[in-house]
Amino acid sequence: MRSLLAGIVAASAVASAMAATMGVVTVDQYTIDKVVDGTRTVLLKVDRPYPYGEKEDAFKEFAKLAGSLSVEDSKGFLIAEVNVQNYGDKDNAVVQERLGLKESEFPAYLLFKDGASPADGGASKAIRFKGQVNTENLLAFVRSKVGIRVAGPGTVAAMEKLVDELLLASEDDRPAVLEKARPVAAKLHGEDHTRGQVYLRLMEKVISKGTEWPAKELKRMESLAGKKMSSAKRTTVEHKLKLLPSFVREEL
Template identity: 30%
Template sequence: MFSSFTNAVFRVTLVVIALSSKCTASNTCKGCTDLDELTFEKLVKRFQVTIVKFDIAYPYGDQHEAYSRFAQDVYHIDDLLVATVGIKDYGELDNKNLSQRFNVPEKLPSIKMFLNGDTTKWVDYPENAEVKTEDLKQFVRTNSKVYIGLSGCIREFDDIASEFVKNYSTKMYETALAKANKLIEGYEDEKLKSTGKVYIILMKRVVEVGLHYVEEEKQRTEELLGKKISSAKRQEMLDRLNILKAFEAPDKLAKTEL
């Protein structure tokens, strides 16, 4: 009887160890900095932009992996800190006070962006939006001065498109068109020239149809991606979607202050 009991305890111990190891592995977020009550203020104030994912103590799944990929993609940007805060609702309630301080909802994860080291206000990642690597990049691009390049995009043309949309007018279009054409003339690489012309075509269509064209074109492009197309055509459509993001008006995201 004693032997059976010992074996049972041994098996349970192995299961606990295995689960513990799984939790530890799933918590890995390469490129992320773990913050807590002591380090939060100290580190956030040192960066122009800090994006923080408040989550359970041992996060896992597609959204956590997407956040980790985002952190790895932007690790080279000195002005951007990608961080995580693990919240425990048991035991010593680690970081529970941080979740209360920043109005973190019960539904996790919750992602917030802090600008210029100011922890008294922040920008919330859309609560009901799925956490995706490219969407996180766009979230930072739209709401800060940190530039994150997307596949198929050219920074100078992204800046032209963004300025064109923010100050949309016929005069702005003429100014943007002149800048774009001048850039294209200076390129020797045919691929850069071709990409630059895509931006010009999109600006022209916005002038002809209106700002709503951007969303309509995004939907059309996404529909094409849902069909059976070649890998080359798929990449072309993905790059077009990224270029269209440069034409999006600033999101009406919830900006919160303490």
């Protein structure tokens, strides 16, 4: 009997550990105000219990990448999640009510920074992530709103730095940044060389069409993602979907 109970406890512990998301602090209705307390910048994910699917996979990849940053590089940034149960004991339902969220909005991402917290104004002082949930968009959101850079899958670190430089430059200075980027892209090898050429084309578009163009193009690429197309066209779309978020400076 004791061995059976021990087995159940062990299995429960393993399941709990497997359910935890790397790089994420799980909070509940009792601990949320102790973690998201206004002393640090926190991205809070509000979701159903045991989430799964593409959005959850994207979140886990994002959390792993962001969580791998050093304390210095992360600037104290923290990712937290609270899972709301709207049946039975209704665990953490009070958190959903405080934040003014509907279950249909799950997963919801709220960024609390500059002293904002759920205890001080609920979600009214948080910055809401409104983009399509994927790893690249979440990384771009954090980069834009928190000021930390995390190298996303399919990106090239050397080119990412030049993207930042391009977007921070004045309209007159952007062509010089593009010329600076050309030899960097030329020195890349393999798949990174292909990506480097995409970076250059996107930079050229920003110079000719302005900094609002990447957000519009990203939405267009997202609408094309599920449609039939040639393998060459699909490769182009996939590259753009991974790289365009780095160029977006609007709120995602």
